[in-house]
Amino acid sequence: MRDYRVKTIDSLSRGLEVLRVLQDVRAASLHDLHLATGIPKPTLTRILHTAHQHGLVWQRMVDGAFLPSHTLQRRVEADGGEWLVEIASPVLGELSQRVQWPSIISVPRLDHMETLETNSSRTYFDGLPPRPHGFRVNMLGSASGRAYLAFCPEQELEAVLARLRLKKDPAYQLAQDDAAVRRMIESTRRRGYGVRAPDFGGDHDRPRSEADDGRESIAMPVLVDDRVVGCINLTWRREVLSLPTAVRRHLDDLRAAVRTVEERARAAGLGHG
Template identity: 40%
Template sequence: MLEQKVKTIRALERGVDVLMEIRRARAVSLHDLHVRLGLPKATLLRILVTLAGKGLVWQRLADGAYLASHVLQFSPAVDIAETLAEVATEPMAELSAKANWPSVLGAPRLDHIEIIETNSPLLRLDSATLGPVGVPLSYIHTATGRAYLAACGERERDAIIARLRPPGASDQSKAKLHAILREIRERGYSLREPHFDWPDRNKQAVVRDGRQSMAVAIYSRDEAVAALNITWPTKRISTEKVVERHLQTLRATAARIGTALEQLS
């Protein structure tokens, strides 16, 4: 039994309180911690920096929220996407500095690919603001979705396409989609074009928003687990120049994220 007369360490208590609140809330802002715990923001920042330095918490690029780390395996993530977003934060921050265009990281769901991280806030480009976290993206109308769909296993790809196929869609249209995905695999990256006629989510936005995206799949142990893109305004730079300047950096970043995920298992 602990000696009752021994005093507790107030600073440690505060740190534990902050960590417990972050774990309880799953994702929380500095302001939320200030309101919920009643601690000054300057004190909270020192605690957060200390916890982050020890690998116990991390800060999401997309919105600045603080989350409990899964990297140390104290509590395995319910969804691999949480761990994936955590290990991708630093590589994506470096990607934004190298490419100067924003990116999103997308994880697969049943009938869409979901944004789980974005470096868009680091660049603050009104013409190419991406996110927020949680936004669903089309598998067939976005470069991010196409990159994953082209790279995933055949059985998974067939199941996704079966969910997306509209009633009455012809076999010829399905064959056209498979041809698009085959070209992506051969080329090694995806674009939004050519446009496709199935009425899935995001179609009108992709056609009208004046942007272009390039994306590659992220692999862990030879299996596609996510996709990473770069997005830019079409009036500012051509697709050819972006591919020439940034494709290798995008691929290297995706490989780095995949390797970081592999090292945790």
């Protein structure tokens, strides 16, 4: 570049430094950014707000971390789930305004589902503790895991089941019964959404008789180019709503949210990464 005899723009330099740090670390809290850059937090807040307004950064609801927008990336990194969460996060925020029970988005990770985002902090019924980012969800017992298994491609399903059959823990016992697995998959496909296994209480390894979070859930797959890129659930307290009542009241809202995420993901090219 030519040696222009002009002053640099300090505010722009600080903003670019923040974006560089975010690209390096992928996710950071306001305090993390303050430590990494030395920029005062009020100034950082203004930088991040401005960058967000221009679509350069976004903030995850589950832990408040800031992440670089996919517009700063060279290509879609679908396997990591960041694109999906960036697209789905505002949709979950909108869903929480219509349905006061929390939702979670999770993605498949070989033999379990991983929680990436939740709108729990924005729901009225905040007595349900949020699932943290990175929480491991049982594939065979959870509504999200069952929705994934029922709607993923057959070859992918067989590969996942083969991995699950190798595990000897009680949490994976269902994988040993191929007929039972097929019944679960067919019933989930007929409904169009997943429900929890009767003995699943939210814990990855222990049955409901040993660990019960008091919740019930339904979940639907996010499909892009016939591939399940993640699942969105709706969860509530069993003592407040029965499963049929929750489905009657809120399934359409959940379905609309999933369709919106799918449309935005396709528009962003998520299915082609």
